[in-house]
Amino acid sequence: MRGTDDDTGEYLSPSRSQRRREALDVLELGRRLSELTDAQLERLPLPESLLPHIRETRRITSHIARKRQLAFLAKQMRREDEEVLDAVRDAMDESGEAARREVAAMHRAESWRERLLEDGDAALAEFIDAFPAADRQHLRQLVRNTLEERKRNKPPRAFRELFREVREAIAGNADDNAGSADDDHG
Template sequence: MMQEDESADESLEPSRSQLRREALDIFKLAESLAALGEAALARVPLPDDVRIEVERARAVTSHIAHKRQTQYLAKQLRHLDDEEIEPIRRALAHDREKAHVETAGMHRVESWRERLLAEGDEALAEFIGAHPSADRQQLRTLVRNALAERKANKPPHAFRELFRAVRELLG
């Protein structure tokens, strides 16, 4: 009877591997917080003492010192309970998702720009069909100038202007 009680108690405690995974997960959370930009960090709901430690970790530039400070930040995060950690995780996940959507939008703009440069009037007609408010003449001029810049090895001024114009229209 005594052995059953001991084995039941042992099964309730997390394994050493599980504790290590949880500690590593918290350390990765601390690294993510320390890597955030100012605007993104402002959107994360952090207790004041943890926010101060995040700022300290962000301020350290030496690799070893930064890692040590991040480990200390992780230690502070381990003191928080699940109700305090979960909003932090959700905010970081939302920030990553938003960055992914922005990146996908930039790829779409770049793809259209490359098609306009490679396929010429065919791609332009398709783009105008999809975006009737686009100024055909302006886009045609930007495409022509970007191709001339590329051919003459000049700085990509029109190339960038074409990107901005397409981004506005896709926006």
């Protein structure tokens, strides 16, 4: 049983239910870590002592053996300071959000590139209105070169360069005013 403070009457340690919830949280974190690739693990602030346990958990395919190894991984993780585990949780949440933002920006650039190729000068004028820092002449030349590449079945060099230019213009505008670009399309 946990004791109480004689002066205040407060409990001295967390309840059994609270300790179990915390242990299950660590177990879930271990499960999520075991599903990551080596490259993703490298980006997280993980202690070196945990990496072999995470890799071993990934290696095991038998259900019961994997469950047992995952419990062992969680036990090793509970030995770490809570600050270390919080840093890992934060890094995992940030990388997930950052990846979603990056994918959304890439889709937006692809969408603009396709509009520029399909709608020509009307889409270019709209793009320049939305992103005034973009170079109109250079974009027009890249659109022309891309259409010529497609017609002659050449490698998509200008197509890729057009994507880079569109992505940089969008990113430059997002850096200048983070909130107003969303207002235009929301």
